[in-house]
Amino acid sequence: MPNKTPLHDAHVAAGGKMVDFAGWELPIHYGSQIEEHHAVRRAAGMFDVSHMTVVDIQGAGARDYLRYLLANDIAKLGETGQALYGCMLDHQGGVLDDLITYYLADDFYRTVVNAATRDQDIAWMREQAGDFDVDIVERDDLAMVAVQGPEARERVIDVLNAAAAESLKPFRAISHGDYFVARTGYTGEDGFEVLMPESEAEGFWQQLVEAGVQPCGLGARDSLRLEAGLNLYGQDMDTSTTPLESNLGWTVAFDPGDRQFIGRKALEQQKADGVPRRLVGLVMGRGGIPRTGSTVHTDNGEGQVTSGAFGPTTECPVALARIPAGEFEEVEVELRGRRLKARVVKPPFVRMGKVRI
Structure with missing residues (x-):
């Protein structure tokens, strides 16, 4: 049986056409992929991306470990909440996954990896930890919602009453109570990716619906990322490519x-x-x-x-x-x-x- 995100019931109630994606039951669309695509380009749309894996890396050796694990250099990160995109490679230079890493402290980083590579990624990360002084913790207690489009930031800030997020620069994140708000995305549009406790997810989703944000499925997410020229792991890159x-x-x-x-x-x-x-x-x-x-x-x-x-x-x-x-x-x-x-x-x-x- 496929896994279900904390928003599964909300998708079904809204008429989402559910499909199996990387072992998760997620909506492909809510009636019209094209309308959902245009909603993101023209106003604001949101995606349930709770199937993605959040991994916290903590310990005195976290920085040195990530500088060895990733092809991009997390030494570039020095401000709390600053983010870096890059690839995790095998020893032949093949791409195991692409991921975003957030700097939270010298001994605390957060990464978000793809659902389809979840098990292999975590196994690889733990295998490569070796003698580094790090703890690698999968945060399966968190949900994640991506809100994207020219009006996305305004809607999220209003719903969360998060005025501090107004000045958030691209590829930066802040903590807002139990929420982690990052100005990142996978659509070529502005917006936020928001992490929260699973218990908060449905309430946050419904508030966004009431604020006029369009629920969107996997179909629109794929057409948006393709137009944005963003790679999809398993199609545009994998271990056979560098x-x-x-x-x-x-x-x-x-x-x-x-x-x-x-x-x-x-x-x-x-x-x-x-x-x-x-x-x-x-x-x-x-x-x-x-x-x-x-x-x-x-x-x-x-x-x-x-x-x-x-x-x-x-x-x-x-x-x-x-x-x-x-x-x-x-x-x-x-x-x-x-x-x-x-x-x-x-x-x-x-x-x-x-x-x-």
Whole structure:
């Protein structure tokens, strides 16, 4: 049986079409994925992301441990609540997961990892702890709601009466009573991701509904993140790909040169040899929708669509694709035996409600 979040009954009561996602029963939509998508781009929508895993890392060795565990360098974090996005790699440089890490104190950090990789992530984190003086604690007592869109912050601040969050900068978080409010998201829009005790989740959700925030499902979350050019673990990257091949080279901190993080040697070797593949954006006409796995033909060989859909905001098909290294203005995507032209662009396709292609 799939796991259920604290908001499960609220989803069912609101008419959510429930599906199994990474072992969790979650709404794919509440009637119209397109309307939910537009609600986030134009006003405010919210997502139940309580299936994601919150892990607190505490102890005198927490900082050194995370500098070894992650390809990005948490030494960049020095202000309470400051956040950093990056990848956790295996020793071959393959991506085990992408996650956000929050600095709460020199000996206290909080990470949020993906539901689909929950068990392997925690097992890996504990295995790599070795002699570091750290405690790794899964916070399964917390729920999480993402509220996104140009009006999202205003709605959350009003509901929580959290005036302190008005001046919160992107990739920063504050504690507000029992709530942890972070100015982060996965849609390409402004907003908050809010952690709270499970017992508070349904009340918070209903208050947001009354404030005019649109409940949204997994379908809109996927189309929004794709338009925003954000990778989905298991599709756009996994252990068979490195950050350098996944448009995430900017998240790898090679400086300082004496910091030894897991996967560093493999990434340095790949850089020296030349990165063989890269993740790009594709824009197509109306002849077909690029789907995951579709073959991409280039002058340097074949690639593959990793994520593709019709973009409700772009009003055209868009995709992320991993293709051979090289500079291309145009490629061909094979759909049902036909080769259709696609323009190569740098993601994102949409940011803060504005089409960028």
